[in-house]
Amino acid sequence: xxxxxxxxxxxxxxTAGPYVHIGLTPNASGITGVYPADLGATMLNDxxxxxxxxxxxxxxDGGNAPLRDGLVEIWQADAAGLYNSPSEPxxxxxxxxxxxxxxACDGDNGEFIFHTIKPGRVxxxxxxxxxxxxxxxxxxxxxxxxxxxxxxxxxxxxxNAEDPLLLRLEHRDxxxxxxxxxxxxxxxxxxxxxxxxxxxxxLDI
Amino acid sequence: MTDLKPDTxxxxxxxxTWHPPAYTPDYKTTVLRSPQRALLALDNTLSEITGPVFGHxxxxxxxxxxxxxxxxxxxxxxxxxxxxxxRVLDESGRAVPDALIEVWxxxxxxxxxxxxxxYLAALDPNFGGCGRCITDxxxxxxxxxxxxxxxxxxxxxxxxxxxxxxxxxxxxxxxQRLITQMYFEGDPLIWRCxxxxxxxxxxxxxxxxxxxxxxNTIPMDARTYKFDIVLRGRRSTxxxxxxxxx
Ligand SMILES: [Fe+3]
Numbered sequence: 001x002x003x004x005x006x007x008x009x010x011x012x013x014x015t016a017g018p019y020v021h022i023g024l025t026p027n028a029s030g031i032t033g034v035y036p037a038d039l040g041a042t043m044l045n046d047x048x049x050x051x052x053x054x055x056x057x058x059x060x061d062g063g064n065a066p067l068r069d070g071l072v073e074i075w076q077a078d079a080a081g082l083y084n085s086p087s088e089p090x091x092x093x094x095x096x097x098x099x100x101x102x103x104a105c106d107g108d109n110g111e112f113i114f115h116t117i118k119p120g121r122v123x124x125x126x127x128x129x130x131x132x133x134x135x136x137x138x139x140x141x142x143x144x145x146x147x148x149x150x151x152x153x154x155x156x157x158x159x160n161a162e163d164p165l166l167l168r169l170e171h172r173d174x175x176x177x178x179x180x181x182x183x184x185x186x187x188x189x190x191x192x193x194x195x196x197x198x199x200x201x202x203l204d205i
Numbered sequence: 206m207t208d209l210k211p212d213t214x215x216x217x218x219x220x221x222t223w224h225p226p227a228y229t230p231d232y233k234t235t236v237l238r239s240p241q242r243a244l245l246a247l248d249n250t251l252s253e254i255t256g257p258v259f260g261h262x263x264x265x266x267x268x269x270x271x272x273x274x275x276x277x278x279x280x281x282x283x284x285x286x287x288x289x290x291x292r293v294l295d296e297s298g299r300a301v302p303d304a305l306i307e308v309w310x311x312x313x314x315x316x317x318x319x320x321x322x323x324y325l326a327a328l329d330p331n332f333g334g335c336g337r338c339i340t341d342x343x344x345x346x347x348x349x350x351x352x353x354x355x356x357x358x359x360x361x362x363x364x365x366x367x368x369x370x371x372x373x374x375x376x377x378x379x380x381q382r383l384i385t386q387m388y389f390e391g392d393p394l395i396w397r398c399x400x401x402x403x404x405x406x407x408x409x410x411x412x413x414x415x416x417x418x419x420x421n422t423i424p425m426d427a428r429t430y431k432f433d434i435v436l437r438g439r440r441s442t443x444x445x446x447x448x449x450x451x
Binding site: 010012016017018019021024062067076077084087088089099100107122124125130142144145147165194195200202205 | 211213220223242244256294297298309317334377434
């Protein structure tokens with residue numbers, strides 16, 4: 001016999017269900033007067049450093065229908081590649097940028113939209129720089145455990161080609177599922193496919 | 206005692222045999238919404254180790270009181286008055302202070318305030334169904350609400366959700382992000398529920414069932430349920446390579 005390792009088990013996940021918008025974006029779902037604004041609705045202000053960008057997209061199921069009851073959160077570094085978080089060991093992130101956004105998928109067309117800035121490059125564990133990227137987290141009815149993925153930028157071909165995470169992909173053609181499409185200046189489209197030929201690469205991270 | 210140093214270590218690997226798998230056909234909506242390819246596994250980077258942390262300043266006075274936060278002045282939501290409290294810990298058993306907990310639920314009759322909700326149970330004009338709180342320095346949280354009712358849902362021909370409260374939790378890193386549901390001790394619908402049954406391990410389900418906590422019940426006012434939440438733990442950073450080294 002040995003001592004017991006005595007670690008606790010993580011609380012098991014359950015689906016966010018069809019009414020996640022009530023809890024996480026109540027104002028957007030019509031429940032007004034409880035909170036002044038929905039958390040994550042605004043990521044920046046006039047003083048935020050960096051290039052303003054817009055990201056639009058949908059979460060699409062195996063029947064090619066966009067989820068209208070889904071919810072997407074994003075987490076990203078500031079323009080200098082620093083995270084606005086107490087766990088950022090390098091400190092010093094732009095205090096005018098939260099780095100975190102939350103958007104309910106639209107009840108009619110399923111579209112989400114984020115007004116943010118283009119993130120700087122963040123070092124990987126070994127010091128190599130990762131390509132600029134934004135972490136996406138997707139929850140919805142029928143998703144038992146929130147899905148993590150990343151959005152990379154189409155104009156960063158060189159950085160993407162040497163990104164330590166993208167280099168881990170065994171099937172190189174799946175890399176494009178993590179790269180947004182340009183839609184005019186500083187505007188991007190990032191559709192997330194839950195299943196099928198274009199299934200997005202999701203991360204166990 | 207709490208550890209006041211910011212946490213900067215990578216998270217323990219998530220035990221995906223403990224969580225529900227993505228594809229659970231008895232919960233029919235998962236069939237078209239479950240990824241089918243293997244996930245890409247990678248040790249945490251700064252993008253997962255860091256995460257937003259919310260200050261107590263975001264909270265309004267009634268944010269943790271679902272009985273009153275949507276009610277007209279002087280009125281209150283109808284239903285069994287309850288308090289839900291507990292601790293947020295990590296897998297190492299350490300308290301997680303400043304964790305944001307957001308909750309949502311049906312009213313006492315099992316009806317959500319949502320335009321797509323189809324259940325014929327009545328809306329309560331004084332109940333919105335959302336609330337939030339942030340853990341204190343010891344990881345404790347509490348909120349007040351009414352006990353939600355069970356409700357039927359279109360899945361099998363006669364599926365009912367046990368009474369439950371939805372929880373969204375932020376720890377200190379985005380890799381800890383978690384959504385779950387709390388159930389109530391003694392509810393006969395728990396073990397019949399296809400969503401509960403997406404979880405393969407009975408012990409994992411038992412940890413989602415909040416016991417009645419008579420010691421913390423307020424006599425003549427509200428019964429109390431205790432629900433502890435465990436987020437992913439962190440590895441020590443002591444012997445890890447420095448980011449700017451090597
Ligand atoms: Fe529910």
